[in-house]
Amino acid sequence: MTVRQLFIASAMASACALSFPAAAHADDKTVTYEVVSSTVATANVQYWDGTEMQPADGVTLPWKVDATVGDLSRGAKTPNHAEVKANWPSTADPDAAVTVRIYLNDKVVCQSVTGTGEADCNYATFSTYLDTAPPKS
Numbered sequence: 001m002t003v004r005q006l007f008i009a010s011a012m013a014s015a016c017a018l019s020f021p022a023a024a025h026a027d028d029k030t031v032t033y034e035v036v037s038s039t040v041a042t043a044n045v046q047y048w049d050g051t052e053m054q055p056a057d058g059v060t061l062p063w064k065v066d067a068t069v070g071d072l073s074r075g076a077k078t079p080n081h082a083e084v085k086a087n088w089p090s091t092a093d094p095d096a097a098v099t100v101r102i103y104l105n106d107k108v109v110c111q112s113v114t115g116t117g118e119a120d121c122n123y124a125t126f127s128t129y130l131d132t133a134p135p136k137s
Contacts (some may be wrong), residue, residue, distance in 0.1 A: 031069055031123075032103040033084040036062040039096045043088040048081060061098070081124035083108075090117030 033079055035049045043063070045056040050069045069081030082102050090096075102123050106112040110121035 028068050029069055029104060031082040031109075032064060032066050033082075034062065034064045034101040034103065035059070035084065035086045035098060035119075036101075037096075037098040039093065040088050040098050043086040043098060046083075046085045048083040053083070081122060083120070085118070085120040087118045090115075108124045 004135055033045075035043055035045055037043075040061060042058050042060055045063060046053045047056065047065065047067060048054075048069060049067045054067075056063070056065070067082070069082050082104070084100050084102060086098055086100050088098060093115075095115070097113055099111065099113045099120050100119045100121045101112075102121050103112040104123070110123045112119045112121050
């Protein structure tokens with residue numbers, strides 16, 4: 001294959017990858033994002049849906065949603081993550097705290113509690129997969 005053919009094939013593959021949403025894989029996991037508070041009534045939330053951050057503005061607390069993200073196992077072939085953020089008007093009341101959580105397989109894998117007006121959780125895996133196959137000639 002010539003350099004020109006490789007360049008054209010690469011450009012076409014990139015265009016196709018940008019044109020189609022990411023396909024679901026058998027190893028993809030569903031996580032549950034949760035934002036709760038006993039003192040704060042509403043918050044602006046952002047969460048990772050497997051492709052991009054999704055806004056959920058002015059939600060009533062408690063709030064919860066499920067999202068399918070990539071393979072979160074330690075042996076994943078690519079890095080993946082689950083992420084949730086919340087912000088709300090900060091008050092002088094130190095008890096005005098909000099808790100954000102990420103559940104994986106009904107187990108809390110990330111939790112953050114704060115009264116500062118912002119809270120976030122990020123659960124990430126980093127790939128240790130190496131393709132050891134020899135390059136094709």
